Amino acid sequence: MENANIVIREATADDAEEMISYLNIVGGESDNLMHGANGFKMVPVEAVKRRIQASHDADNSVILIALAGEKIIARAELDGCPGSRLHHNAKFSISVRKDYWNKKIGTRLMTEIIERARKMNIMNIELEVIADNKAAIALYHKMGFSDVGVIKNYWFANNAYSDAIVMQKCLDE
Numbered sequence: 001m002e003n004a005n006i007v008i009r010e011a012t013a014d015d016a017e018e019m020i021s022y023l024n025i026v027g028g029e030s031d032n033l034m035h036g037a038n039g040f041k042m043v044p045v046e047a048v049k050r051r052i053q054a055s056h057d058a059d060n061s062v063i064l065i066a067l068a069g070e071k072i073i074a075r076a077e078l079d080g081c082p083g084s085r086l087h088h089n090a091k092f093s094i095s096v097r098k099d100y101w102n103k104k105i106g107t108r109l110m111t112e113i114i115e116r117a118r119k120m121n122i123m124n125i126e127l128e129v130i131a132d133n134k135a136a137i138a139l140y141h142k143m144g145f146s147d148v149g150v151i152k153n154y155w156f157a158n159n160a161y162s163d164a165i166v167m168q169k170c171l172d173e
């Protein structure tokens with residue numbers, strides 16, 4: 001499906017069931033997500049509904065989804081930090097279904113998330129990326145993220161530890 005037919009919008013609690021299906025599939029399509037295939041099989045729909053609603057209600061968080069028809073094919077999240085002294089910081093995460101990689105859906109999601117972050121007065125967006133995840137690193141650098149450090153042995157997949165690069169985008173510049 002062409003990128004133009006992909007609709008991007010904020011997730012609502014009604015998307016919880018489809019979100020779980022999406023996460024169960026996308027987790028098996030790369031080694032770069034926190035959960036592998038079917039990693040959300042045991043997660044109750046109600047818990048995901050609450051998570052989506054909490055993100056919607058927070059003034060420093062948002063979950064965006066990209067849809068091809070009724071199907072979620074990508075997801076991006078800005079997870080605002082709790083506490084008044086950290087409120088202007090948020091963590092970013094993203095995934096796209098493998099069939100849709102390299103069609104600029106990640107770019108579209110990040111562009112909208114950064115726009116929304118600015119409107120929410122977020123000053124720092126932070127993320128961690130596994131050091132060999134070339135596509136994600138290319139995307140993050142293109143979107144203006146800078147490397148700020150390395151966490152040794154952050155990731156464990158396929159019986160091996162990998163380092164993570166910590167990146168930051170400052171929105172007050």
Ligand SMILES: CC(C)(COP(=O)(O)OP(=O)(O)OC[C@H]1O[C@@H](n2cnc3c(N)ncnc32)[C@H](O)[C@@H]1OP(=O)(O)O)[C@@H](O)C(=O)NCCC(=O)NCCS
Pocket residue numbers: 030032033094095096097100101102103104105106107108128129130133134135136138139142
């Ligand atoms: C990383 C990911 C979100 C990118 O999404 P996407 O929709 O394919 O992203 P885009 O098409 O907008 O951009 C991808 C960029 O990476 C580049 N790229 C792709 N593969 C690459 C590679 N092997 N080496 C270098 N650059 C690469 C593309 O050329 C493109 O850059 P460009 O826009 O300057 O041409 C997607 O691949 C994904 O979901 N991967 C699995 C989960 C994951 O890794 N999530 C991030 C965890 S930190």
